[in-house]
Amino acid sequence: MSARHFRPESLPQSDPATVTVFASPTSWIESDAVDQCHRVAALDGMIHVAGMPDLHPGKGAPIGAAMASTVLYPFLVGSDIGCGIAVFPINLRPAVPERLAARFPDLDRALDPERDADDPAWSVVDGEVPAGHLDGLGTVGRGNHFAELARIGTVLDPDHADRLGLTADHLVLIVHSGSRGLGERILREHTERHGAGAAPDPTAYLARHDAAVRWGSLNRRLMAARIAHALGAEPTAPIVDQCHNLVEVRDGVYLHRKGAAPGDGRDVLVAGTRGTPSYLVAGHAGPGANHSVAHGAGRKMSRADALRRGRAKHTVEELRRTPVGSVVVCGDRQLLFEEAPTAYKRIEQVIADLVDHGLATPVATTVPLVTYKTADPGPAPRRDRRERRGRGRS
Numbered sequence: 001m002s003a004r005h006f007r008p009e010s011l012p013q014s015d016p017a018t019v020t021v022f023a024s025p026t027s028w029i030e031s032d033a034v035d036q037c038h039r040v041a042a043l044d045g046m047i048h049v050a051g052m053p054d055l056h057p058g059k060g061a062p063i064g065a066a067m068a069s070t071v072l073y074p075f076l077v078g079s080d081i082g083c084g085i086a087v088f089p090i091n092l093r094p095a096v097p098e099r100l101a102a103r104f105p106d107l108d109r110a111l112d113p114e115r116d117a118d119d120p121a122w123s124v125v126d127g128e129v130p131a132g133h134l135d136g137l138g139t140v141g142r143g144n145h146f147a148e149l150a151r152i153g154t155v156l157d158p159d160h161a162d163r164l165g166l167t168a169d170h171l172v173l174i175v176h177s178g179s180r181g182l183g184e185r186i187l188r189e190h191t192e193r194h195g196a197g198a199a200p201d202p203t204a205y206l207a208r209h210d211a212a213v214r215w216g217s218l219n220r221r222l223m224a225a226r227i228a229h230a231l232g233a234e235p236t237a238p239i240v241d242q243c244h245n246l247v248e249v250r251d252g253v254y255l256h257r258k259g260a261a262p263g264d265g266r267d268v269l270v271a272g273t274r275g276t277p278s279y280l281v282a283g284h285a286g287p288g289a290n291h292s293v294a295h296g297a298g299r300k301m302s303r304a305d306a307l308r309r310g311r312a313k314h315t316v317e318e319l320r321r322t323p324v325g326s327v328v329v330c331g332d333r334q335l336l337f338e339e340a341p342t343a344y345k346r347i348e349q350v351i352a353d354l355v356d357h358g359l360a361t362p363v364a365t366t367v368p369l370v371t372y373k374t375a376d377p378g379p380a381p382r383r384d385r386r387e388r389r390g391r392g393r394s
Contacts, residue, residue: 017043019034019038019041019049020048020050020051021037021051022051022053022353022354022357023051024353024356026349027053027350028349030057032057033057033062037051037062040065043069045069045071046069048287049067050065050066050067050289050292051064051065052064052066052298052354053298053349053350054295056298056300061075061076062259064295064298065260066255066292067256067257068253068255068290070254071254073196073197073199073256074190074191075196077256077257078183078245079183079184080178080184080245081187081216081246082183082212082213082216082243083177083179083243083245084261085240085295086174086241087174087280088173088224088228089165089239090149090227090233091171091234092171098327100149104147104230105229105230106375107223107226109138109139110135110139111222112134113134121226124218124224124235125218129215130214130218131182131212133180133215135181136180136181139177140175140177140372140373141180142332144299145176145177146175146274146371146372147175148174148175148370148372149172150172151171151172151367152168152169152171152367153366154364155168156364157362157364160361164239164240164363166363171369172366173227173228174269174271175223177223179216180219182212183212186208190205209246220238224236224238240280242266242267242268243257244260245258245259255290255291259298260292262291263285263293264284264285265283265284266282267280268281268295268360270293270295270347270350271296271297271347272296272344272347273339273343273347274339274341274368274371275322275323276341276347277324278368279364280363280364281351281360282360282361282363285358289357289359293354293359294350294353296350298344299343299345301342303338303343306337313342314337316333316336319340320336322371326370327370328371329370329375330372331377339373
């Protein structure tokens, strides 16, 4: 895996569209991701591509980028339309992470309006479910999605934190998920007819897109409510809920975000990893950054590399208990390795880049207590432990 480093400046190219990557010389930025930014910049109607410090290669388009164009390109948003991160205060008594983890609900099991009609989580649903999409409702999904119980760690901007009602050691729920198949269906129906081309009817696409964005936000609220009730707490409204896979119309221009959060005067949770803090920041990004900030640490390894290297260095048990003392609930062992903290960039460097380039101000850190990835059927058999221990380390 190669890396090249760029300062935040327009990079030379023949196309009038500009590319700006907000990363310091010490940041890990893959050349493939920068190349993808330039290929996007060459599209018809493209005006400006802003790469965030968590920039990394994606399928056809970079992840961690905000892309402004006079033409709407659905593939620049991707299939998980509406994916975002929400933060919910939760009032709980202190407890050890293992006990809290054992009380988490099964967030792989979708809520059914008839079968689960008495589930108290429905109280957060106001009106109809967007697009009438019930598949996967109340579930977290796979990949880098998660639901997490965390505590407020270091308060970096006391006045701002106080306005949000946060103090050190306050507990919060963090939910990262998207539209659970709805967005995938929207993109698939477009690509079957138009490939990676522009939306022939932007108004029609945006109507379906907006429903997926609302669905993703509702789903995050449902999951937070399910967790709160399971832990013996009352659900609360989110203090942060920002989508980072979407397109918005701004000053007559289509601003596509793929793994980039709106950063124009809004609070954003920039996700770290299972074994590191995350950062709540106040975004104040301007037009040079397409009014956007990073959405997380960003992958440093491909999933295949993370799986191969992780199996050589770690056991399943080691990845279920993180360096910060938190517990990871994940019954999918392959996913556990793919999402290991070492597969991601250093969140501290990402935040430093946002600060150095005037895009955001840190408000507080959140420290994981329990991170839910997928339901865990129980402890690993002893023979598997011996197999893992017997593998070489590097």
